[in-house]
Amino acid sequence: MATEANGEEGGLVFHPLDQFIVEPLFGNAGDPIHWYTITNVTLWMALAVLAIIALFVFGSRGRAIVPSRTQSIGEILYGFTYKMVEDVAGKDAIKFFPYIMSLFMFILFANFLGLIPMSFATTSHIAVTAVLAAAVFLTVTIVGFVKNGAGFLGLFWVKSAPLPLRPVLAIIELISYFVRPVSHSIRLGGNIMAGHAVIKVFAGFAAIAAISPFAVLSITAIYGLEVLVAGVQAYVFTILTCVYLKDALHPSH
Amino acid sequence: MEGDIAQLGQFIGAGLAGIGSGAAAIGVGHVAGNFLAGALRNPSAAGGQTATLFIGIAFAEALGIFSFLVALLLMFAV
């Protein structure tokens, strides 16, 4: 109903959220979507997977001592992520490096592929980011309890605070611990969705001749910002995963 | 009901929620500005704190995104 209301003013038609609609790749737009249906989600995730394979498997095919361009990009990403895991989560988190690398690469490539005009941003969907964040949350919690046993609960019992304050702090810490996956997922999904929606809104303004140069200019500027955001949000998601992992491995404050 | 009052409420609420984005912008500006002030005072220590900077920005930004999300929900989902 809100979309209809928008359509009424001055012939301007905004459908900023239509770009996020999941629809079947083959068949009509209204066909029911089963869990196995091949949709545009499937297409763009597959493209992300193919891009990652192209970069890391075919790019490093030569195993060259003096790397080719593609191979050196892969090596830079490898070194960057490895150093991040080592610095933020600690040396004993290295065995989670492939997991964190997979997360980082998937989010990075999905974000950047989503910036291609007419494409579909898989990471703008809360269902996708929520699964990623829930996976991180479960991993971190399980690793915390396996590594430290009940000592993991020390994360909520702040030893450095005065004794009367500790129960209050424990409740706050507990809440903040369970809010983590929520903020973790909404931060990524919301950022990507917001950027894409804003670009679409300005694209709607471009239909008015008087302000269309301004609108096109704005789209260009916001697109640049979105390229930055795509990289930064992937980085933030990954580094927060590392921070949570560090909490799980070393729960003492 | 024709939905006029409800629509009015939705749009007003969405606009109010949009203020949150501006507040988040202030927060991000604080984080980045204070980082810069500290980095100029002690440039050698700045390099190691870039990760912390991004984490801080992410936390401030997330709350702005929440308010944006509330606005979107009011506009399109309620």
Add this chain to the structure above:
Amino acid sequence: MATETENGAADAAHGAAESSAGMPQLEVSTFGNQIFWLVVAMVIIYFVLSKIALPRIAGVLSERQGTITNDLAAAEELKQKAVDAEEAYNKALADARAEANKIVADAKAEIQSDLDAAQAKADAEIAAKTAESEKAIAEIREGAVESATEVAKDTAKEIIAAMGFKADARTVTSAVNARIKG
């Protein structure tokens, strides 16, 4: 996830009207689909990265590190060799120079001694020649004095004879000798 899938199947019916209103992100009917394909994608990425790509890149990186270390060591060795060679060269140069100096000094000494010998010989010869000449001169002078005495005697005898005196040979001789000596 299973419940999500069921939701997806159940809500698929009213998903048909989704394109007109509402947020696509909250369309529960599509959740199952998205989650399923996300899990598939993540599993593929995880296995490709952890089994193929990351070990390969790690291998390449460590190999490169090893190569760089080896090359550095080799370069260090070559540098040491170059330093050694330079030292050897300098030493050889100094030896050669000393040798040359020695040879020059020897030659100079030899030439000097030869020269001295030749000079001494030449001096001796000159001395001998001089002595000989002096002797000859003395002989000649002696001969000359004798001749003069002879001539003087003869002349004196003839003069006395011419004057009409009978000259005694002995007297004339002694007078001439006295006069010549005087």
